[in-house]
Amino acid sequence: MKILIAEDDITSRRILEAVLTKWGYEVTAVSNGNDAIEGLMKDDAPRLALLDWIMPGKDGVDVCRSVRQKRTMISPYIILLTGKGNKKDISKGLDSGADDYIVKPYDKDELKARINVGERMIELQNALAEKEKFQGVLEMAGAVCHELNQPLMVISGYSEMLQMDLSEDDPQYKMIRNISEQVYRLGAITKKLMSITRYKAKNYLAGNIVDIDEASKKLKSVS
Numbered sequence: 001m002k003i004l005i006a007e008d009d010i011t012s013r014r015i016l017e018a019v020l021t022k023w024g025y026e027v028t029a030v031s032n033g034n035d036a037i038e039g040l041m042k043d044d045a046p047r048l049a050l051l052d053w054i055m056p057g058k059d060g061v062d063v064c065r066s067v068r069q070k071r072t073m074i075s076p077y078i079i080l081l082t083g084k085g086n087k088k089d090i091s092k093g094l095d096s097g098a099d100d101y102i103v104k105p106y107d108k109d110e111l112k113a114r115i116n117v118g119e120r121m122i123e124l125q126n127a128l129a130e131k132e133k134f135q136g137v138l139e140m141a142g143a144v145c146h147e148l149n150q151p152l153m154v155i156s157g158y159s160e161m162l163q164m165d166l167s168e169d170d171p172q173y174k175m176i177r178n179i180s181e182q183v184y185r186l187g188a189i190t191k192k193l194m195s196i197t198r199y200k201a202k203n204y205l206a207g208n209i210v211d212i213d214e215a216s217k218k219l220k221s222v223s
Helices: 010-022 033-040 060-069 087-095 108-164 171-194
Strands: 002-006 026-030 048-052 077-082 100-103 201-204 207-210
Touching: 002 010, 002 033, 010 026, 026 033, 033 048, 033 060, 048 060, 048 108, 060 077, 060 087, 077 087, 077 108, 087 100, 100 108, 108 171
Parallel strands: 002 026, 002 048, 048 077, 077 100
Antiparallel strands: 201 207
């Protein structure tokens, strides 16, 4: 996971960067609030940030406010690093948009625990965003299927009528029957699409596609 740290004290910044790198994180380190804002506004910005409260230019609180003003579906999880330990300062930091805070001096175990909380929150955000995206696709698919049903019914009806006027050994009869079968198949597919309630994928060529059969099956109730 990518983490951005903003700390103006070079010694503290290098120690923090070394610790996070040792823990397996991909670290971007900056020394002021302006660079922190720029780093967090990028399309591939780190999802978690550790911001020192007191920095040159914009401080940590200013960075929080600037980032939160950019309305995005998924925002970074921000932890303020602060020497301000009274309730009023803490409330100010959280009200600015910080998700959590650590009062200096802090130990590594506390830092790791706070970061772990941030990672869990990011995972929940990702799951929610994926669910909302999938829900949008389902709604669009349902609307398309609804529009398709009427012309499919018309084609099916005319096919049945044409078959009635032909003998079964007539080559055109077989062709029209094939049309009817394919229309029925399309109808079955639209019915499955409209009944999908969960995401279920299967392997297809180089990637995955939605498994319509499995995804459209009703989940068994758990007693």
